Amino acid sequence: MENGSIPPKTEGLVSRMALNDNKAGMEGLDRDKINKIIMESSKGSKFYENEVKREQQVNQRIDKMMLQKEQITEQHLKKAQAQVARMVVELEKRRDLTRVIVHVDMDAFYAAVEMRDCPELKDKPMAVGSMSMLSTSNYHARKYGVRAAMPGFIAKKLCPNLVIVPTNFDKYRAVSSEIREIFADYDPNFMPMSLDEAYLDFTEHLEKRQSWPDSLRTHHYRASSNPKGDENNELPQETTPDVTDLSPVLFDDSPSSFLCCEDAGSAFEIFGTSVEEAVREMRFRIEQKTLLTASAGIAPNMMLAKVCSDKNKPNGQYRLPSTREAVMEFVCNLPVRKVSGIGKVSEKLLNALGISSCSHLGQKMALLSLLFSETAWHHFLQVSLGLGSAFIPRHEERKSMSTERTFKEMSAAEEQLSLCRELCEDLANDLKKEGLKGKTVTLKLKNVNFEVKTRALTLSYPVATADEIFAVAKDLLKTERDNESPQPLRLRLMGVRISAFVSSDEKQPLQKSIVGFLNPGKAELGPSHKEIPRESEEKTTLEEPQQSFFQKARAKRLQLQAAAASSRQEDSSGISSPLFLDARNCAASDEPDNDGACGASTSTSDGIGLSCPVCFRRVETADLAVFNRHIDQCLSESSAQKPSQHLEEGDGREAKRAELSAEERSLGSTSAETASSVNGNHSKSSSLVCPICLLTQDSDDLILFNRHVDLCLNQGVLHKLQSETRSPINPPSLDRCSKTNPENVAPRKFVKGSCITIDHFFR
């Protein structure tokens, strides 16, 4: 249907600049004419020149790839094919079709909000953004080829009547929180991807929903008068036609289940118990609440749900049945570009190999496995099989924070410096809001030729204030200026990013007393680090000693984990790769009802239960689907890097992870949440794990726990100072260790209020 995946080979056309008709609302327009206008508007500009350059780089990459391809023999391919085939078997065995994942996406969100609030815009082509850049366009404008990420001035050429409305983020955020309230009713753990988009796991909701009375599935049309006070105000009975006007498509979807009732002038609808009805209900509620429409995709995993939500856009939904056949058929004709994670460049690389749809992807997997990185081809393979993450991962902690600004050419050093400071101040403010401190500062520069450079420096201590960040950033900037001199830096953009955040336990103020104790009389003096000349010494004086203590605590933890991991590796010899998969095969194949006989089951007393090869914990279930889900969860959480926008790749990294040693995996961190979802939810024993010694505590008593943590913290100090100290409860020891990584635990949540001081201990 979306034929246009291979653009007509226009010589000299910079394909990366051409119209992207990948999005909804872009069908059947005059691509050539539009591309011509786009090119004419861009030609000769610095931007265009840079795009040409980048295009050439991609072309070189393709040439290189094609050369590599030439070197491949039948032998190679055969071997690769065998490996792919094995992989397919493994992946197939673990295919999970039991979950119901929904991806919801508001239609032309920003534009729709602006249209809602300004009826004059309703029947005009409009877009949100500026003459320089558009964030969204309405469907009317899309007919002209006007789309998101297009500069307004080009859009104007495509559509001279285009109305451009400036962005109004506060408004979008407000609407976003309204729709999120609704999302939460269907999945309290939904994952927002942006203001207008989210993934939801409907599985549990649907289970409950089956036994719900009609009343819980009944939803009313909004009150008659709309916020703008239309002419219908005094005619409440005309509500229904009004509303249907807003969403003519809504009711085309599943007319059979459509029930509209009138009760004393108030119209309502009773929704059914099926997935489709539940999702239709959610979309109905969104529309009633916000006057905006959403589209949704329903599928057994995130990758597919995302594609499905686009299928009947706008104001529609699409369900992909949870059968292997349906999934394979769906994926077969799917253009690779539709898959989240495969962008312009990957598409071009694949196209060069004759691959445009996902079925081609499957057919050429052996080749792909030889030409692409492991991560890449594993991803491709999963996509070709219609696989994706069947669970929605917990939202990860942020990994970086940045701010950047584009401006008219700037070359003067003083001007650049003051801008740099401003950026640092803004960034420091944002950091403060989240109470974060990071160790890596990155300066981003874009010159007037659109060439981007980043320069980073990692400190041994975390920073957060504007002065601290600026101290680093200005040096990076100076270095760049020096490198470029005598030519000036002619900038069009500058940005500052901070990353390598310290974990919550490392940035708390508690250490003051420890620091004071460790460095008597020196605590208020500057520490010895002088890698970077500092603007303001006094503000950071506490950082380093505190850091050094925690660095030791951390080193100790890692040492403990490594020791435990290697001991585990001994008792379960091949846990690294095949066995880990085999354990699952075993569970998944043979007699599903007889898991007690399976090698993956544990030998602990009570009959049912399987032991997870990743976290080594017992999973109290006889249900293999549940067990597999647990392992998926473990894998996803033990993976140190977790892309949040490639979430559908969750499974994609599994094979790679399987090749990590147990030690690497254990160092990869598993959160306390995992520990409790595996353990705590089912067992009555304590779920508190000391973030320092990593031991699960015997007691659930927070006071005792706090005391223990205090002691553990102080122990390091005491040890350093004199003799080893043992805490009264569960003394820290070197033998066993839980997999819990304190970095993700936020232990101070529990510790808060308890006074962690050396003085306290000595009292």
Place this chain on the structure above:
DNA sequence: ATACATACC
């Protein structure tokens, strides 16, 4: 650890 490229919204 650093730099750059790709991707997503």
Place this chain on the structure above:
DNA sequence: TACTGGTATGTAT
């Protein structure tokens, strides 16, 4: 006149 800004990840060095 005019081609964003924020975050994450992958790849190469």
